[in-house]
Amino acid sequence: MASLIEEAPRFFGYYNLIFLGQAFAYTALLSLVGCGLGFLVGFGLAVLRNERIVGFAPLRWFATIYVEIFRRIPFLVKLMVVFFAFQLAGFDASMFAVAATTVALSASAFSAENIRAGLESVHRNQWDAAETMNMGGLTALRRVILPQAWAIIIPPSMTYSVGLVKSTSIASQIGVVELTYAAKILNQKGFSAAICFGTILILYFILCYPLNLFASHLERRLAPSRHR
Amino acid sequence: MAYTLQYGQVTPYLGYLAGGAWLALQLAAIAFVIGWAIGLVCASVLEYGPRPLRWLVKAYVVFFLNTPLLVQIFFLYFALPDWGIVLGSYQAVLLGMAINAGAYLTEIQRAGFRSIRKAEIEAAETLGFSRIQIIRYVVLPHIGKVLFPPLSNQYIILTMTTSIAAIFGVEELTGRTYNINAQTFRSFEIFSIAALYYIALTLVASGALYAVGRYFFRIKGKVF
Numbered sequence: 001m002a003s004l005i006e007e008a009p010r011f012f013g014y015y016n017l018i019f020l021g022q023a024f025a026y027t028a029l030l031s032l033v034g035c036g037l038g039f040l041v042g043f044g045l046a047v048l049r050n051e052r053i054v055g056f057a058p059l060r061w062f063a064t065i066y067v068e069i070f071r072r073i074p075f076l077v078k079l080m081v082v083f084f085a086f087q088l089a090g091f092d093a094s095m096f097a098v099a100a101t102t103v104a105l106s107a108s109a110f111s112a113e114n115i116r117a118g119l120e121s122v123h124r125n126q127w128d129a130a131e132t133m134n135m136g137g138l139t140a141l142r143r144v145i146l147p148q149a150w151a152i153i154i155p156p157s158m159t160y161s162v163g164l165v166k167s168t169s170i171a172s173q174i175g176v177v178e179l180t181y182a183a184k185i186l187n188q189k190g191f192s193a194a195i196c197f198g199t200i201l202i203l204y205f206i207l208c209y210p211l212n213l214f215a216s217h218l219e220r221r222l223a224p225s226r227h228r
Numbered sequence: 229m230a231y232t233l234q235y236g237q238v239t240p241y242l243g244y245l246a247g248g249a250w251l252a253l254q255l256a257a258i259a260f261v262i263g264w265a266i267g268l269v270c271a272s273v274l275e276y277g278p279r280p281l282r283w284l285v286k287a288y289v290v291f292f293l294n295t296p297l298l299v300q301i302f303f304l305y306f307a308l309p310d311w312g313i314v315l316g317s318y319q320a321v322l323l324g325m326a327i328n329a330g331a332y333l334t335e336i337q338r339a340g341f342r343s344i345r346k347a348e349i350e351a352a353e354t355l356g357f358s359r360i361q362i363i364r365y366v367v368l369p370h371i372g373k374v375l376f377p378p379l380s381n382q383y384i385i386l387t388m389t390t391s392i393a394a395i396f397g398v399e400e401l402t403g404r405t406y407n408i409n410a411q412t413f414r415s416f417e418i419f420s421i422a423a424l425y426y427i428a429l430t431l432v433a434s435g436a437l438y439a440v441g442r443y444f445f446r447i448k449g450k451v452f
Contacts, residue, residue, distance in 0.1 A: 003310075072430040073423045074391035077402055081423055084416035088231050162294070169296035173395060180299055193306035201295045201303060208294035 004195055011195050016186065023182035024203055026096075030178060031165040033100045038107020038164075039157065045108060046115035052127050053137035063112065070109035075167045078102050083174055099171035099178075103164055110160050118153035119145060151222035158215035162208050169204070179203055238418045241408045248404035249425050253433075255322065255400060256387040262326035263386075264379075267333025274334065275341050285334070292331035298392055300324050305396060317396040329386055336382065340375040372445045380437035384430050391426070401425055 048054050048063040070078070079102045086093045086101075093101075122145050130140035172181035183196040270285045277285070292300065301324035304315060315323065344367060352362045394402035405422040409415050441447040 068431075069427060072388070072427045074388040074402070074426055076391045076394065077405070077419060077423050077426060080405075080419040081416070084419060088416050166294075166296035169298045170392070170395075172298075180296070180302070183299070183302070187306065192310055193303070194310055197299055197303040197307055201299055204295045204299065205291065209290065212294060 003192065007191060007195060011186070011191050011199070019186075020179075020182055020199070020203065023177055023179045023200075024207070026176070027165065027168055027178040027204075028207060030096065030099055030103060030168050030171065030176065031161065034103025034168070035107045035161045035164055037100070037104040039111045041104065041108035042111030042113075043115055045112035046119060047138075047141065049112070049116055050119055050137075050141075053141060067109045067112045070105050071113070075102065075106060075170050076173065078105060079170060079174060095171075095174050095176045098174060099168065099176045102171070103168060106167065107161070107164055111157050114156045114160065115149075115153050117156075118149040121152045122148045155215050155219035155222065158211065158218065162211045162215065165208055165211070166204065233417055234414055235417050235421075237412050238408060238414050238421060241404075241412075241418070242421070244408070245401065245404055245422065245425060248399065248401035249429055251398075251400040252387065252390040252393075252402075253429065255325070255390045255393060255398075256383065259322055259325035259329055259390075260383050260386050262322075263329030263333050266326065266330030267335075267337050270330065270334040271337040271341060274338050289331045289334050292328055293335070297324060297328045297389060298395065300328060301392065301396065318393070318398050321393040321396050321398055325386065325389060325392075329382065332382055333379070336375065336378045339378075340371045343374045344370055369445070373447060376437075376441045376445050376447060380434075380441065383437065384433055387430055387433060388426060401429075 045063045045066060048059050049067075051060060054060055073081070079099065082102045082105070083098050086098055119141075126144055126148070127140060130144045135143065168178055169180040171178055172184065175181065177185075179200045183200045187193050187196040270289065273281050273285045301320055304324050305317065305320040308315060348366055348370070349362060352366045357365065390400055391402040393400050394406055397403065399407065401422060405418055408418045412418065
């Protein structure tokens with residue numbers, strides 16, 4: 001303990017703080033870009049999977065298979081596959097792009113599930129009613145279903161996004177300088193592991209805890225009414 | 229594409245990988261059981277324990293739910309030796325996974341406790357059920373039905389999480405994949421095969437758990 005207090009002023013020096021701040025921003029950016037892209041793709045997949053909108057069954061199968069595959073590969077393995085796939089395809093992608101693609105792939109599969117559950121939570125009579133009003137599938141989705149479904153879609157999606165923020169720590173394996181990698185670098189510079197990893201644990205907590213709180217707040221706030 | 233995929237060169241290693249998959253399943257199972265025990269104790273404390281203890285458990289759960297498992301294990305593996313606690317890589321990974329899973333399983337099991345209404349137990353008492361009968365016929369079926377889906381979900385997640393062990397040099401499925409990659413340099417091929425192994429592993433686990441849930445707890449619903 002005494003040695004920790006002794007090295008703390010040196011560890012929290014000006015340049016280290018800037019370095020950690022940048023790494024923190026990098027983690028946040030990686031999560032934001034990955035989850036944003038993933039949510040968009042996931043939305044597309046959920047729409048593809050909905051038989052009220054897409055009449056062509058093979059497209060629905062494609063969406064189902066995509067979701068099942070990418071939900072079931074661990075982040076680390078997915079990261080490696082994406083990394084080598086970029087290499088094979090001859091793209092000279094930055095490590096950030098590789099990591100963001102991996103986050104997006106995970107996010108797309110999971111948010112597709114969340115969004116599908118949200119769409120299915122709306123009573124089928126609503127679809128029928130919209131059809132009676134001569135609305136097409138997409139119009140019904142936009143004007144009737146989504147306004148009722150988004151309250152069910154948003155909270156679990158946010159919770160899952162927090163999970164992905166935590167997963168980005170694995171991107172340190174390919175050398176993206178986010179928080180975990182920054183801690184490893186500082187550790188190799190001679191600071192004790194306790195202070196390096198302890199600090200970034202707290203930084204991750206600062207990033208994730210408010211998001212989780214907000215998600216559970218939304219969950220309570222947007223709880224769907226029981227009577228339908 | 230200037231590269232030809234050479235799956236032929238990695239096929240001799242399929243058995244070796246399957247061994248790794250078995251190790252991953254073991255790791256997940258042990259971590260799950262320990263985490264379950266931690267979760268059960270912590271959930272009981274949260275519901276019935278004294279206030280200071282409750283705060284302690286709450287702090288544990290909140291902290292471990294909001295920080296990455298990888299960094300938690302890094303801390304266990306690299307920082308604890310400074311205080312004289314030296315863990316092997318397998319032990320560090322197992323301990324980290326168990327403590328982390330314990331936090332999730334606390335939350336899940338607490339929800340299970342909450343789902344039993346007092347009126348149900350009172351009704352059983354009115355019908356002359358003994359204490360054991362109440363637990364056997366009222367509490368357990370109810371808790372089982374509520375808890376089984378999230379618990380099995382957590383187990384599947386834990387199975388995938390075991391891949392993190394590779395970063396610490398444990399030779400489970402991903403660790404062995406790294407080994408084969410270092411020997412053959414057929415990187416894309418071997419990692420995509422590892423991905424298929426994980427898909428197969430979790431699909432089988434999901435299917436088995438679904439069957440168990442259906443048979444023992446009468447849970448209806450879709451697996452996929």
